[in-house]
Amino acid sequence: MRKGISQAMGALIFVYALFTWGSCTHPPGIYYDNKPMVSQQCSVDTIYFQNDILPLLNSTCAVSGCHDAATGKHNVVLTDYAAVMKTGGINLQNPEESKIYRVLGKGGDESMPPPPAAAWSTEQQNALLTWIGQGALNNACTNTVCDTTNVTFKNNVDPIFQTYCYGCHSAGNTSGGIDLTNFSQLALLIDNGSLLGSIRHDAGLIPMPQGGNKLSDCEINTIAIWARDTTLTGGGGNTGSSCDLDTTYFQNQVLPLLQSNCAVSGCHDAATRKEGVQLTDYNSVVKTGRVVAGNPNRSKLYTILSGGGGDDKSTQDGIMPPPPRAAFTTEQKNLVKNWILQGAKDNVCDGCDTTQVSFKASVFPIVETYCLGCHNGNTPGGGIYLRNYSDLVAVAKNGKLWGSINHETGYSPMPKNASKLSTCQLATFKIWIDNGTPNN
Numbered sequence: 001m002r003k004g005i006s007q008a009m010g011a012l013i014f015v016y017a018l019f020t021w022g023s024c025t026h027p028p029g030i031y032y033d034n035k036p037m038v039s040q041q042c043s044v045d046t047i048y049f050q051n052d053i054l055p056l057l058n059s060t061c062a063v064s065g066c067h068d069a070a071t072g073k074h075n076v077v078l079t080d081y082a083a084v085m086k087t088g089g090i091n092l093q094n095p096e097e098s099k100i101y102r103v104l105g106k107g108g109d110e111s112m113p114p115p116p117a118a119a120w121s122t123e124q125q126n127a128l129l130t131w132i133g134q135g136a137l138n139n140a141c142t143n144t145v146c147d148t149t150n151v152t153f154k155n156n157v158d159p160i161f162q163t164y165c166y167g168c169h170s171a172g173n174t175s176g177g178i179d180l181t182n183f184s185q186l187a188l189l190i191d192n193g194s195l196l197g198s199i200r201h202d203a204g205l206i207p208m209p210q211g212g213n214k215l216s217d218c219e220i221n222t223i224a225i226w227a228r229d230t231t232l233t234g235g236g237g238n239t240g241s242s243c244d245l246d247t248t249y250f251q252n253q254v255l256p257l258l259q260s261n262c263a264v265s266g267c268h269d270a271a272t273r274k275e276g277v278q279l280t281d282y283n284s285v286v287k288t289g290r291v292v293a294g295n296p297n298r299s300k301l302y303t304i305l306s307g308g309g310g311d312d313k314s315t316q317d318g319i320m321p322p323p324p325r326a327a328f329t330t331e332q333k334n335l336v337k338n339w340i341l342q343g344a345k346d347n348v349c350d351g352c353d354t355t356q357v358s359f360k361a362s363v364f365p366i367v368e369t370y371c372l373g374c375h376n377g378n379t380p381g382g383g384i385y386l387r388n389y390s391d392l393v394a395v396a397k398n399g400k401l402w403g404s405i406n407h408e409t410g411y412s413p414m415p416k417n418a419s420k421l422s423t424c425q426l427a428t429f430k431i432w433i434d435n436g437t438p439n440n
């Protein structure tokens with residue numbers, strides 16, 4: 001009797017095993033090989049799945065809760081070549097009809113990656129389309145020459161981050177609290193060694209890119225050379241070289257203004273992108289703000305602040321920010337203008353000094369740059385005004401100011417939808433509050 005049962009069990013297991021192995025190696029139809037064809041030389045005309053597409057999918061789609069193997073949302077898994085071919089709806093005859101391409105950046109609920117994660121850039125979308133058009137092959141290339149003679153952030157480092165990292169580490173998705181598009185944060189990660197340590201897979205640090213292959217030696221060297229030479233860490237400060245009074249800095253002065261006045265929900269944040277304009281970070285500002293370096297009058301980002309067209313007659317439309325939001329002050333417009341005149345660079349400086357904190361010279365300038373855009377006008381954020389000294393004292397006294405900027409539980413983190421203020425800026429508020437909020 002016992003023997004009969006175990007024999008029957010054995011047969012069952014055998015049949016089950018046959019069935020599962022069978023379904024594993026022979027899915028309905030085609031078998032896709034996860035081993036890529038590797039070319040020794042990268043051709044500029046070819047898009048390579050392993051180099052160009054998979055890292056993007058890994059950092060923006062095959063993430064936990066979405067299209068990783070464990071979740072497989074809507075039965076779509078995008079972790080490797082075979083999975084992409086089986087579940088990504090690739091259409092070789094009509095590449096543009098491929099489901100995986102059609103859902104990118106469509107806007108609304110259908111859009112992938114879903115907001116608040118940043119949409120794929122046009123270049124990234126085109127790369128996917130080209131790859132499908134070239135036959136959706138499982139291809140890879142290894143450039144034997146690693147050219148690190150002239151490493152710049154824009155040409156060398158930013159493209160690596162775009163492919164491997166921003167999906168998990170930009171404003172829409174700050175995994176581990178890290179936003180690699182924020183230069184002050186990046187400078188800190190360089191200074192404390194975790195940027196290089198994590199990509200080199202040093203012991204004690206979490207290996208990055210998470211869930212993907214290690215970067216190539218060439219990519220790691222490129223980032224290492226840039227991190228060593230970059231001016232971000234120069235000058236002894238944590239957040240860049242010290243501020244030069246004649247220079248306008250994008251990360252310190254322009255971006256925070258745009259984030260609090262323009263990149264707000266329903267307007268030019270990553271989720272809305274009104275009229276295709278997104279003003280959340282350097283790349284999107286320069287690209288969609290139609291910035292012409294050196295020429296403010298031909299830069300829409302600047303001319304629209306006065307509602308005038310400047311040299312560009314196509315911009316004779318409404319003023320931004322639109323009423324009832326307050327228009328930029330002349331001083332704020334000049335910041336944008338000077339920054340463009342000076343070449344519209346992605347620059348940053350260490351401009352925070354806590355030796356002599358005063359309300360007028362230290363606290364309120366931070367509020368004007370980072371907060372006022374949302375906390376004035378007819379409908380201030382959360383019903384809270386931050387227009388002047390007495391407004392600030394009110395939120396300082398009830399604890400909401402410190403709770404929100406220090407991201408304490410029970411408070412809405414501020415500035416909303418932007419990176420936390422720098423340690424030095426937080427210290428400025430803390431000192432002013434601890435000193436009894438003097439009106440100095």
Ligand code: HEC
Binds near residue numbers: 166169
């Ligand atoms: C799939 C998402 C994902 C991708 C892609 C990714 N990261 Fe991360 N990263 C995370 C998460 C999540 C954490 C926080 C891990 C934790 O705290 O457990 C993290 C942490 C880090 C840290 C802190 C490490 C430490 O030990 O303190 C650094 C630095 C970092 N990432 C850099 C990068 C860089 C550079 C890339 C691209 C080469 C990258 N990440 C790609 C998700 C990702």
Ligand code: HEC
Binds near residue numbers: 263373
């Ligand atoms: C992009 C718009 C935006 C920016 C920029 C912004 N806020 Fe807010 N703030 C809001 C909104 C909206 C609320 C209401 C709560 C919510 O929706 O999160 C709010 C709420 C608050 C609150 C109440 C928090 C609570 O938990 O009760 C305080 C205090 C505050 N903001 C201070 C600031 C300060 C200080 C800054 C600048 C460092 C700032 N905000 C920048 C939109 C913004």
